[in-house]
Amino acid sequence: MKLKDVISPFYVWQRAFEKPYTNTKPIDTRPGADAYRGFHVNDIDKCVGCSSCQTICQNHAIDMVTTDKNSMPGDSGLRPRFDYGRCCWCALCVDICPSGSLHMSNEYAWVSDDPDSFRFTPGVDEKPWYQHEQGYHRDPNYNLLKLERAEMDMLSTEEGLKSFDEVVSGYNHEQAIAEADRCIECNICIATCPAHMDIPDYIKAIREQDLEEGLRILYKTNPFSATCGRICTHRCEDDCTISHLGKPLAIRWLKRYIIDQIPAENFARILQDSCEENGKKVAIVGAGPGGMSAAYYLRKQGYRVSVYEANKRAGGMLRYGVPTYRLPDDQLDKDIDYIISLGVTMHYETKVGIDIEFNTILDNNDAVFLSTGLNVPSNLRITGEEHPRVVSGLQVLFDTASGNNPNVGQKVAVIGGGNVAMDAARVSRRFGADVTVLYRRRLEDMPADPEEIKEATEEHCHFVTQAIPVKIVPADNPNQAIIHWGEAEMVDDGKGGRPRPILQDDKMHTETYDTIISAIGQSGDYSFLSESIRNDLSLKWHKFEVDDRQRTRIGNIFIGGDVANEVADAVSAIADGHNAAIGIHQYISEKV
Amino acid sequence: MIEALKQRLSEHFQLTNLTIKNAGLAFLWVEKHELEMLLRQLRDFEGYTHLSFIIASDHIEKNQFKLTYMLHNYDTKHDLGVHVDISRVNASMHSIHPLWAQAWTYQRELKEMYGIDFPESPRVDEDFCLEGWDDMPPMRRDFDTVKYCEEHFDDRDGRATEENRQTMKVNIYPERGE
Amino acid sequence: MNLTHDFSPTPEVDLASGKYVKIWHGPQHPGITGNMSLELTLCGDEIVNCKTHVGYLHRGFEKLMERRTYIQNFPLVCRIAVPEPTFNEYLYSAGIEDLAGIEVPELAKWLRCLNLELMRLGSFLMWLGGASGAFGMSTVYQWTVTHRDYILDLFEEMTGARIYHMYISPGGVRAPLPDGFKDRCLMVMKKVEKLLYEVETTVLNNAVFKKRAIGLGVISSDMVDAYGVTGPNQRAAGYARDTRKDSPYLVYEQLDFDVITATGSDAFDRTIVRYQEMHQCVSLIRQMLDRMPTDGAFHTPTPNVLHWKIPAGETYVKAECTRGEYGYYIETDGSEYVRRVHIRGPSYTHAIAVMEKLVIGANIADVAGLMVSLHTYPPEIER
Numbered sequence A: 001m002k003l004k005d006v007i008s009p010f011y012v013w014q015r016a017f018e019k020p021y022t023n024t025k026p027i028d029t030r031p032g033a034d035a036y037r038g039f040h041v042n043d044i045d046k047c048v049g050c051s052s053c054q055t056i057c058q059n060h061a062i063d064m065v066t067t068d069k070n071s072m073p074g075d076s077g078l079r080p081r082f083d084y085g086r087c088c089w090c091a092l093c094v095d096i097c098p099s100g101s102l103h104m105s106n107e108y109a110w111v112s113d114d115p116d117s118f119r120f121t122p123g124v125d126e127k128p129w130y131q132h133e134q135g136y137h138r139d140p141n142y143n144l145l146k147l148e149r150a151e152m153d154m155l156s157t158e159e160g161l162k163s164f165d166e167v168v169s170g171y172n173h174e175q176a177i178a179e180a181d182r183c184i185e186c187n188i189c190i191a192t193c194p195a196h197m198d199i200p201d202y203i204k205a206i207r208e209q210d211l212e213e214g215l216r217i218l219y220k221t222n223p224f225s226a227t228c229g230r231i232c233t234h235r236c237e238d239d240c241t242i243s244h245l246g247k248p249l250a251i252r253w254l255k256r257y258i259i260d261q262i263p264a265e266n267f268a269r270i271l272q273d274s275c276e277e278n279g280k281k282v283a284i285v286g287a288g289p290g291g292m293s294a295a296y297y298l299r300k301q302g303y304r305v306s307v308y309e310a311n312k313r314a315g316g317m318l319r320y321g322v323p324t325y326r327l328p329d330d331q332l333d334k335d336i337d338y339i340i341s342l343g344v345t346m347h348y349e350t351k352v353g354i355d356i357e358f359n360t361i362l363d364n365n366d367a368v369f370l371s372t373g374l375n376v377p378s379n380l381r382i383t384g385e386e387h388p389r390v391v392s393g394l395q396v397l398f399d400t401a402s403g404n405n406p407n408v409g410q411k412v413a414v415i416g417g418g419n420v421a422m423d424a425a426r427v428s429r430r431f432g433a434d435v436t437v438l439y440r441r442r443l444e445d446m447p448a449d450p451e452e453i454k455e456a457t458e459e460h461c462h463f464v465t466q467a468i469p470v471k472i473v474p475a476d477n478p479n480q481a482i483i484h485w486g487e488a489e490m491v492d493d494g495k496g497g498r499p500r501p502i503l504q505d506d507k508m509h510t511e512t513y514d515t516i517i518s519a520i521g522q523s524g525d526y527s528f529l530s531e532s533i534r535n536d537l538s539l540k541w542h543k544f545e546v547d548d549r550q551r552t553r554i555g556n557i558f559i560g561g562d563v564a565n566e567v568a569d570a571v572s573a574i575a576d577g578h579n580a581a582i583g584i585h586q587y588i589s590e591k592v
Numbered sequence B: 001m002i003e004a005l006k007q008r009l010s011e012h013f014q015l016t017n018l019t020i021k022n023a024g025l026a027f028l029w030v031e032k033h034e035l036e037m038l039l040r041q042l043r044d045f046e047g048y049t050h051l052s053f054i055i056a057s058d059h060i061e062k063n064q065f066k067l068t069y070m071l072h073n074y075d076t077k078h079d080l081g082v083h084v085d086i087s088r089v090n091a092s093m094h095s096i097h098p099l100w101a102q103a104w105t106y107q108r109e110l111k112e113m114y115g116i117d118f119p120e121s122p123r124v125d126e127d128f129c130l131e132g133w134d135d136m137p138p139m140r141r142d143f144d145t146v147k148y149c150e151e152h153f154d155d156r157d158g159r160a161t162e163e164n165r166q167t168m169k170v171n172i173y174p175e176r177g178e
Numbered sequence C: 001m002n003l004t005h006d007f008s009p010t011p012e013v014d015l016a017s018g019k020y021v022k023i024w025h026g027p028q029h030p031g032i033t034g035n036m037s038l039e040l041t042l043c044g045d046e047i048v049n050c051k052t053h054v055g056y057l058h059r060g061f062e063k064l065m066e067r068r069t070y071i072q073n074f075p076l077v078c079r080i081a082v083p084e085p086t087f088n089e090y091l092y093s094a095g096i097e098d099l100a101g102i103e104v105p106e107l108a109k110w111l112r113c114l115n116l117e118l119m120r121l122g123s124f125l126m127w128l129g130g131a132s133g134a135f136g137m138s139t140v141y142q143w144t145v146t147h148r149d150y151i152l153d154l155f156e157e158m159t160g161a162r163i164y165h166m167y168i169s170p171g172g173v174r175a176p177l178p179d180g181f182k183d184r185c186l187m188v189m190k191k192v193e194k195l196l197y198e199v200e201t202t203v204l205n206n207a208v209f210k211k212r213a214i215g216l217g218v219i220s221s222d223m224v225d226a227y228g229v230t231g232p233n234q235r236a237a238g239y240a241r242d243t244r245k246d247s248p249y250l251v252y253e254q255l256d257f258d259v260i261t262a263t264g265s266d267a268f269d270r271t272i273v274r275y276q277e278m279h280q281c282v283s284l285i286r287q288m289l290d291r292m293p294t295d296g297a298f299h300t301p302t303p304n305v306l307h308w309k310i311p312a313g314e315t316y317v318k319a320e321c322t323r324g325e326y327g328y329y330i331e332t333d334g335s336e337y338v339r340r341v342h343i344r345g346p347s348y349t350h351a352i353a354v355m356e357k358l359v360i361g362a363n364i365a366d367v368a369g370l371m372v373s374l375h376t377y378p379p380e381i382e383r
């Protein structure tokens, strides 16, 4: 044994007077590191109650509870409540939070003799650490969510302009699976969808590659899925929870994917809609999406359904308005033919009020559903608009859909900023015209779908905004007309609403066009209803007043679609049709 | 390398399957009765001197347990997993405790956690992790931990949660849709 | 090789004879070996038989993992070995990545490796304190645990937590290094290095320690493979085997280090090996801080974790932890849940078969020292 080995242990005295590294709580406090995973903080106004935090928590530490936030589209109103008896501060909940509302402070000490106090709702129950700036925030480059959309193949602008072929190709298998994978199944979108479709469920069916199940889910709430998968206003996507940090799910295109993969002839086998006759009769006026959707759900319950339609074919504005490059005829037929195949009696070219009296229909049926749509174009209300080269957007689209060239000429002005204006403009481009869109407000005020505006721009439609038409005068060439329009100044309305355009008399322009297309709105034609019925039904702002089941003040009359709902889009009409079917079924069942 | 090994082994054993995961890892399947001989061969003549572990996984849908004997060859730096499928009914397997001194511990654990018997294995009936366990061997797939907990423990009061879809339906569109 | 374990039953002990006594060593321990117990039969102060008992830390992790989604397992696995959680995080992620075919970005590999080596150092510091304590030098324990705390401070910065880092997640890591980390880390390395020299003086050159540790618990070289001995326990028996070298993972191939061995194969040499490996950690950490990329991606996006399915398959991934071969066997069946996970920890054999063998004939006073010299963690036995 060496002497050194005996002496060296005494070296320990060296450190005898060192300060300990521990600290004396509560006199000293040592804050957690900048990114410490301490107690939770939730920005309660940003949180949308999607429950993803609850879903991912492997410890069942989170409950979703009612707070004073109201449920509204895009926000369930629920907020996460944490049970610190179970939490392990893993911050998976923070990582997944799609609104970015949830994070953690660097506070880690909390002393209480009441065990129940360790259950709390961050952001609602006051806690001292909410003000801490430090604490764990998900690193922006660490993403559990997929924020980008799966790419969609489309025709190039040049290709698109050459014909009326569909522009969007639809997802292929890989794209659909990738897109479906992004869904977090928070169910928030269901409330926003006017038809309350089971969106996360059919997206799941895509992921699981069970498209037949997907089809069944679609038809539970929407018999127009081939259509909606293409041209729906997709308001669900506006409220998609993923949209807070990334691009919303392409819900519409996923719906289309399911339908596109299943041939029409397989529908009957997959859907197994039985339609046991119940001996009751219901008539429907208008074979648009509203009417046909009602027909589907009524037929499924066994009603004898007769549909009266003024046009040659069913589909309403979807057929005679929406151009085929957005919704090809055969796709619309796929939806409609299946409905008709269930045994719906169609009376085409039968305009109610002219070819058959409304009261006859009313008397011969147990109930009637009206979904006659808005097909009377609104006037520009300026002098000279009766000039033959001033035509309505609806007319141009109707002609196009009917296979007649609307002969718009080389130079076209479209007046308006809604979807009809965009369609009329893009259709005119396809007929080879140079198109200028005149809109009275700013670009951001345009009611048209942003995608439509984008695509119209790409197709070289010129947008002139803050342009108010003043009058139309004949040109030297009888096949042309001259428009006088003035620049508008946007003036605050003083009430916090959107600014109003005010004409500036000194900034006038004139321009000659082959065709001036007016597309500033449309309204319904209710002349087929007798005065007394019209009065009883009660119209408000040209729309009929109905309740959630499309009931009117007259027991056996139900109304839906564009003539009843404010939004006037296809899916709302479809939802109205479905709800009318439920309402009618209740009404007839109760009457018996 | 592994192909050559397979060749050599196939002369004596019925290898039912071989999957090569990567340069350092492969799995092969052998019949139950050949396992011990095969392991001996691998250990004594093929350089697989190290036993990393023995485990079972429950393939209840096939009514089988899959046993895995993970071996390592220190010279070739190669891991070889040897699989044996055995019946789940009266599950039983030959002990390899004479081959590796830690094998009996694994076998004792397998008896406790899966109910697989190793009749000759020393102390195989002694409790391993569990004390006084009288339920089904807990690692079997059909042992439901949640159900067990619900039957044996109480939840703390004060927890209740709501669900988005229903909440939003009730609050936003009670009268619409189905 | 045909060395079998000695299963001869306890010698006929007639407790009434007064010659034998049975005592329980554990499950609570004066040291850091964790909760397990040795049922010892003594004759005088010499051990004639030993039976190990485990189960005090059994939480059924492997079973729990079968019912949790892939992402949900990631915060769970670190709990399997308390003093060294990171190896679980790394191996779980590596296994999942292997089965799901995910390639991890370069920076993430460096960060993972840095994390693992810091962990090794922290874990060894704790062990060193425990080892000193077990041989009656508790003062040193205070020092090493303080220095481990410095490392935990680094973890806190780097990962957001001191013990359960939950930093290495499938796809990469959760965050890049915070600003100024390198300097602070180097400062801690300096302190640790100074401490190591002090420990060398006070412990490794300590007459009492030498007297007790030299010759204690010799693992004969033919025991090594027969018992599945790995890690420093194996290297102290003269085997130059180290997973970091033999089957390099992460960035070890790019680092400069040698496998450390010794020949005595007793408690003393095992201490020396670990002591040198601590110096090696410091060197590896310095090399990494020096060479690692400073920016770039640190996480490869996985499929949506809320419904992530992994194709059916199986794999075994392993790493060299402080105690030897740490491995994850993972089997998937195409669903959202793993079919089977097995966590192979070196203590499984070191603390049971090896311990039961070595302790025979030892003096009761040396049991704690012997056990700690094997560096065992019961939680990785029971999982």
Ligand SMILES: Cc1cc2nc3c(=O)[nH]c(=O)nc-3n(C[C@H](O)[C@H](O)[C@H](O)COP(=O)(O)OP(=O)(O)OC[C@H]3O[C@@H](n4cnc5c(N)ncnc54)[C@H](O)[C@@H]3O)c2cc1C
Pocket: A231, A232, A233, A285, A286, A287, A288, A289, A290, A291, A308, A309, A310, A311, A314, A315, A316, A317, A318, A321, A322, A323, A350, A351, A352, A353, A371, A372, A373, A374, A375, A397, A419, A420, A423, A528, A560, A561, A562, A563, A568, A569, A570, A571, A573
């Ligand atoms: C150009 C254009 C583009 C559009 N683009 C979109 C879009 O991209 N996405 C979207 O969601 N929505 C779009 N819409 C709106 C959508 O088409 C309508 O909201 C939807 O068609 C309304 O359905 P409905 O059943 O209420 O009425 P309609 O579809 O208008 O159908 C009414 C039917 O009733 C018939 N009818 C009317 N009166 C009588 C009568 N007296 N006797 C017999 N039959 C009668 C009509 O001939 C018509 O077929 C667009 C509309 C237009 C005009």
Ligand code: SF4
Pocket: A042, A046, A047, A048, A049, A050, A051, A052, A053, A054, A079, A080, A093, A096, A097, A098, A099, A100, A101, A102
């Ligand atoms: S994940 Fe985020 S947004 Fe969703 S409920 Fe939780 S805290 Fe709110």
Ligand code: SF4
Pocket: A053, A056, A057, A058, A059, A060, A061, A062, A082, A086, A087, A088, A089, A090, A091, A092, A093, A094
């Ligand atoms: S930190 Fe982890 S354990 Fe705690 S509530 Fe969030 S997800 Fe659950």
